[in-house]
Amino acid sequence: MKRFFSVFFSLFLASNASAGLFADEDPDAPKWEEETPQLPGxxxxxxxxxxxxxxxxxxxxxxxxxxxxxxxxxxxxxxLVVHTRGGVTNITYEGLRCATGQFKIYATGHTDGRWVMARQSAWRPIENNPTYRHHAALSHDYFCPIGNPIATPEEGREALRLGKHPSVN
Known part of the structure; x- marks a missing residue:
């Protein structure tokens, strides 16, 4: 039940943030700007x-x-690497924006070992449905505990090793 409310709250925040209902309190505050990601090996x-x-x-x-x-x-x-039951492997380079409950796919990996930039790379709300449940799991259980991003890659690797972030009940 606790997980249901946590996921529900995350989805509520994401949907309202994307709808523009949570405007910055201070109009002079710097606006969020996304870094240009570097594709990994x-x-x-x-x-x-x-x-x-x-x-x-x-x-x-x-x-x-x-x-x-x-x-x-x-x-x-x-x-992210997904091995499907049918034997297909999908590889994507992605991002989670914990503050807004959103994800973005930057690139897809091909079997020849090269990255191809995603045709539609936009921030989308994390939804806990069968197609995108993995984003909800990554956000809630591993990389965005209590809605905040992990501080370091090591913290994320430890959460993966443990099976969940230590601050997630």
């Missing part, structure tokens, strides 16, 4: 750490721990 099997999404998902989800970073803009960036 292609993931190596030895750097992949599996994480739990749900008991009902047929896929296996991994983070390339070597790609994990936290920008000065507060965005947690990582390479």
């Amino acid at each position: 292609f993931p190596k099997e030895a750097d992949l750490r599996e994480f739990f999404v749900s008991a009902t998902t047929p896929h296996r989800y991994f983070i390339d721990t070597a790609s994990l970073s936290v920008g000065k803009d507060g965005v947690v960036r990582y390479t």
Whole structure:
């Protein structure tokens, strides 16, 4: 039940933030500006750490721990590797914006080891539905505990190693 309310609250914040309902209190405060991400090296099997999404998902989800970073803009960036039940592997370089409950796909990985920039790279709300449940899990359980981004990549790697961030109940 606690997890339900946490996910519900995250979704509420994300939907209202994207709708512009939470305007900056101070009009003179600096506006958030996204850093230009640098694409990481292609993931190596030895750097992949599996994480739990749900008991009902047929896929296996991994983070390339070597790609994990936290920008000065507060965005947690990582390479996601998904092995589907059908034997397909999907690789994406993504970001989580914890403050607004959003995610963004920057690039997709191809089997020949190269990155291709995403055609539509926009911030989208994190939704706890079957298609994007992994973003909700990454945000809530690993990289955005209590709605705040992890401070360092090491903190994120430790959360993955433990199976959840220590501050998540």
